[in-house]
Amino acid sequence: MGGTVKPLNPGTVASVVRYGLAADSLVHEATGDALVYSQLYPFEGLQNYTSGIIHHVRLQGLEPATKYYYQCGDPGIPGAMSAVHAFRTMPAVGPRSYPGRIAVVGDLGLTYNTTSTVDHMVSNRPDLVLLVGDVCYANMYLTNGTGADCYSCAFGKSTPIHETYQPRWDYWGRYMEAVTSGTPMMVVEGNHEIEEQIGNKTFAAYRSRFAFPSTESGSFSPFYYSFDAGGIHFIMLAAYADYSRSGEQYRWLVKDLAKVDRAVTPWLVAGWHAPWYTTYKAHYREVECMRVAMEELLYSHGLDIAFTGHVHAYERSNRVFNYTLDPCGAVHISVGDGGNREKMATTHADEPGHCPDPRPKPNAFIGGFLPPHFTSRHAPGRGVDPAADLQRLPGEQLRPRHPRGEERDARSVEMAQEPGPLRKRRR
Incomplete structure (x- = not known):
């Protein structure tokens, strides 16, 4: 420094x-x-x-x-x-072998709450860790190391650029060594990894500190890629790179999904940072453009589960597609309560007076479209049902809901015979 x-x-x-x-x-x-x-x-x-x-x-x-x-x-x-x-x-790729436990975490950071999350994760001895963005929150600090729970509130008017304190990455790496030295971990970027610097360069730490199967999966990008673990095909998508239907990420996703053999990998699971469905005011419908561009494609290929972070709370939806409860849709699980220093999300968008206004101007990384037809409450029977199934299950790693409503363990052979395209799907 x-x-x-x-x-x-x-x-x-x-x-x-x-x-x-x-x-x-x-x-x-x-x-x-x-x-x-x-x-x-x-x-x-x-x-x-x-x-x-x-x-x-x-x-x-x-x-x-x-x-x-x-x-x-x-x-x-x-x-x-x-x-x-x-x-x-990882176990051999095939329909009858699965990682024993998969830990999924988002918005981890480096706080007291981080230690609680990591201790819980380690005690469950996962075989694989998925980190769905917002790693160490280095950009919550000025370059002199001064930090705040709200960067824009504390520093937004006094600095010429959004600063970062890069030694936080070094601290995080040393702290996480006990996990990462013995457990495979796959990472996808979040907004706190953008980290703008000279020459409009972004994501330098993220690109440099992690390795990605980009070449192997044909994406040739550190922001989106895929891999197999036993009977699961994982797709990691980028909420902060071009996701339009004319862009490279979408074209890659079309090709990747076309290669998936559900007789070999019956389960299709995706991860990205910002959620498409959430009941919280924080980041409500923030990446609606991404949902509009990609949801139909993933639905047509039988996406089973989508893991996201960004919203600092735990939440799990019923199966949903296009804001409609659908037995062939994906379960959306948000795990953005990993330990960040920006506090928890507590206010719901369907509470009177709390529905956010549309974004007034485009965002350089996630686009600018937010639909103008916000309502004060969700339409009955549509979207995420706040009362429907949002409790955390002890030790939960991968427990999707069967179309008929029963829960089954992802490690069982019985469950491996029920995912995605093996369900009756509308054409």
Whole structure:
């Protein structure tokens, strides 16, 4: 950090992972790439940042459902190798194998509430973690480290650009090491990862600190991609990149869904940051453009569950499509209560006087359309039913609702025979 910073040279340290089936037998070795990124501001008095060296190494040829031990670093430098850690690979892709537990979290941050969420998550020993955006909230701080629960309220009129305090990313990474060193985690961007800087550059930390199966899934983008875990095909979508039907993300989604074989991966699950359906005033219908562009396509392919964050509360809908209760629609689950420092959402949009006004001008990242026909209450029997099914189930990870109303465990073979296109669908 400082007014003038000089990036480290990533070529000075090797990127090596040694791994094997036993802690004392790390007989395989893989090498990868290293990088650094900077967060720079062309304004006097703001502190610039350049990261430490970030390493990315891909391990290939791993067996499914297998525990591997590993250590990483540069074996050519004394003391530059990590301790030995371990992780378990995902089960083989197929209709009768599933991760034992999947943890889904959004808006995690780095607060006292974060520790409670992470402790609960770790105690349930998940096999996979999905983080649906808003990672560490570095952009809730000025470059000098001064933070506030509401950035725009505290700093919006006094700074020439929305600042960030990038060391928060370093703190978050160190805190989460106990989780990420042993559990696979897939991440998609949220609005707090935008982090504008010099030259209108955005998402520098997000792009640099995480790895994505973008090439493998054919998206070639860090903002949207897909992957399989046992009998589940996951699609991670971008609420802060072009999602119009003429854009690259939509064209990729059409191709990705066309490749899905529901006899092999019966479950279709999606994740993105900002919810399409919520009863809360906060961010109410904020990404209506995205819903209008993509919902029909996902519905036609039998999307089972959509996980989102952004709204700082837990909420779960009935099956819904186009604001109508529909037994063939998806269940929408919002998990934006992970631990952020912006406080919880408590006011509902259907409370008298609390329905938000349409956005007055376009947003550079999520568009500007918000329908002008807001009502003070949801139409009966449509949309999200606040009284219908919004309670948290202890230890809940993946418990979608069957069209007839019964709940079944996603790990059971019985449930694996009931998802998506295997339900009777309107054509």
